[in-house]
Amino acid sequence: MHYVSTRGQAPILTFEEAMLTGLARDGGLYVPETIPTLTSDEIAALAGLPYEEIAIRVMRPFLGESFTEDEFAGAVERAYAGFGHAARAPLVQLDANHFLLELFHGPTLAFKDFAMQLIGQLFQVALARRGERVTIVGATSGDTGSAAIEAFRGLEAVDVFILFPEGRVSEVQRRQMTTPTESNVHALAVAGDFDDCQARVKDMFNDFPFRDAVRLAGVNSINWARVLAQVVYYFSAATALGAPYRPVSFTVPTGNFGDIFAGYVARRMGLPIERLVVATNQNDILHRALSCGDYVTSAVAPSISPSMDIQVSSNFERVLFDAYGRDGKAVAQVMEELKLSGGFHISQGALQVLQETFASGRASEAETAAAIASIYARTGQILCPHGAVGAHVAQSYLGATPMITLATAHPAKFPDAVEAAIGIRPPLPNRMADLYERPERVTSVANDLTVLEDLVRERRGF
Numbered sequence: 370m371h372y373v374s375t376r377g378q379a380p381i382l383t384f385e386e387a388m389l390t391g392l393a394r395d396g397g398l399y400v401p402e403t404i405p406t407l408t409s410d411e412i413a414a415l416a417g418l419p420y421e422e423i424a425i426r427v428m429r430p431f432l433g434e435s436f437t438e439d440e441f442a443g444a445v446e447r448a449y450a451g452f453g454h455a456a457r458a459p460l461v462q463l464d465a466n467h468f469l470l471e472l473f474h475g476p477t478l479a480f481k482d483f484a485m486q487l488i489g490q491l492f493q494v495a496l497a498r499r500g501e502r503v504t505i506v507g508a509t510s511g512d513t514g515s516a517a518i519e520a521f522r523g524l525e526a527v528d529v530f531i532l533f534p535e536g537r538v539s540e541v542q543r544r545q546m547t548t549p550t551e552s553n554v555h556a557l558a559v560a561g562d563f564d565d566c567q568a569r570v571k572d573m574f575n576d577f578p579f580r581d582a583v584r585l586a587g588v589n590s591i592n593w594a595r596v597l598a599q600v601v602y603y604f605s606a607a608t609a610l611g612a613p614y615r616p617v618s619f620t621v622p623t624g625n626f627g628d629i630f631a632g633y634v635a636r637r638m639g640l641p642i643e644r645l646v647v648a649t650n651q652n653d654i655l656h657r658a659l660s661c662g663d664y665v666t667s668a669v670a671p672s673i674s675p676s677m678d679i680q681v682s683s684n685f686e687r688v689l690f691d692a693y694g695r696d697g698k699a700v701a702q703v704m705e706e707l708k709l710s711g712g713f714h715i716s717q718g719a720l721q722v723l724q725e726t727f728a729s730g731r732a733s734e735a736e737t738a739a740a741i742a743s744i745y746a747r748t749g750q751i752l753c754p755h756g757a758v759g760a761h762v763a764q765s766y767l768g769a770t771p772m773i774t775l776a777t778a779h780p781a782k783f784p785d786a787v788e789a790a791i792g793i794r795p796p797l798p799n800r801m802a803d804l805y806e807r808p809e810r811v812t813s814v815a816n817d818l819t820v821l822e823d824l825v826r827e828r829r830g831f
């Protein structure tokens with residue numbers, strides 16, 4: 370199993386190398402050379418298995434020789450042991466044919482734990498074997514950072530630096546990043562928005578002398594291993610509802626296109642997914658791109674679903690690569706256009722390919738709040754604003770095929786928005802009830818590459 374860059378100019382890597390590398394050296398993203406498929410019988414056999422067993426069967430074909438059976442099984446076991454629900458990703462029913470996939474039972478209460486906990490375990494195994502030490506740098510709109518810190522805190526072979534937009538993450542998100550006491554954790558509050566944070570991380574990766582000196586590794590949603598870990602719950606949910614004998618659809622609250630791209634991979638692997646619905650908040654570049662082909666950035670408008678306040682959607686490049694017939698030159702060209710002029714037009718042929726798989730919709734701030742209120746009134750289920758964006762958009766696509774909407778975070782992570790919608794402040798689960806009392810440790814930094822690189826070098830002792 371080999372991994373190639375979406376821009377066609379970077380070295381071809383193994384799974385382990387792609388995982389440790391993150392962003393490809395040509396600025397592209399790593400994708401598998403070919404997508405393995407599961408037969409209908411293999412998919413049917415997943416129904417009712419423990420989550421960990423489904424995870425091993427779904428991911429194994431992508432790993433090549435990178436990990437032994439025992440190494441991988443051990444990593445999967447440890448990754449999900451700390452989850453607060455035995456099913457890991459339980460389904461609940463909202464309506465006759467509408468289901469909610471609860472992805473918020475991990476240690477930081479958002480779906481990103483599914484991938485990050487596994488990546489932490491796999492990094493540990495790989496780096497210990499290689500006798501290496503790496504610097505992890507990531508940008509976060511809130512949930513990635515806390516999930517990364519939770520996954521890597523205290524690991525010998527790793528320093529983890531997380532850039533988050535100062536004042537634009539929720540208090541719970543901030544505290545989850547600033548309260549760990551381990552000395553290998555560095556929370557950096559950047560004077561800028563999420564796109565600035567993401568751009569500075571990309572700049573660091575593109576500064577090769579720096580990248581090599583500090584042995585930079587990325588765990589943002591551009592990391593292929595993260596996408597792969599998220600493919601698993603599409604299989605567990607779909608088979609629980611009758612796949613492969615009955616097709617299902619998914620609605621996915623989307624920002625960086627990582628989570629929904631995992632659904633696309635599941636579909637390419639043979640899982641009968643009828644439709645993948647992209648749900649955006651008022652920052653609706655993906656909805657505009659998928660409905661009319663114009664991928665045009667504008668300023669980020671802060672919303673009550675801040676983890677999706679994104680204009681440059683990194684993982685979209687992966688699906689464009691397929692839509693453009695896996696032509697790395699064409700992808701490099703539109704990405705250059707995006708960088709120079711802030712947008713590009715998706716070719717007619719590519720748009721047609723995308724629209725065969727994806728539908729899309731957006732939820733305004735008022736629609737998001739109304740969805741939290743109406744679902745609570747009808748079912749007693751309290752959604753976080755991201756899940757509510759999904760549930761609102763899913764309404765337009767309900768029909769004969771079961772719809773599964775991804776609930777990406779626990780409502781207690783966004784208590785202000787939930788309280789404004791229904792007058793109830795959702796409590797944190799017991800295991801993290803003292804979060805508001807723990808002391809915080811954070812460094813404020815300018816939105817400036819040189820300042821950031823100096824800080825990383827200094828903390829790493831260079």
Ligand SMILES: *Cc1c(COP(=O)(O)O)cnc(C)c1O
Pocket residue numbers: 479480481511512513590622623624625626627628629676677755777778
């Ligand atoms: C990160 C995040 C999203 C968006 O996921 P992408 O993979 O970036 O599309 C949605 N909801 C929550 C709660 C998140 O943390």
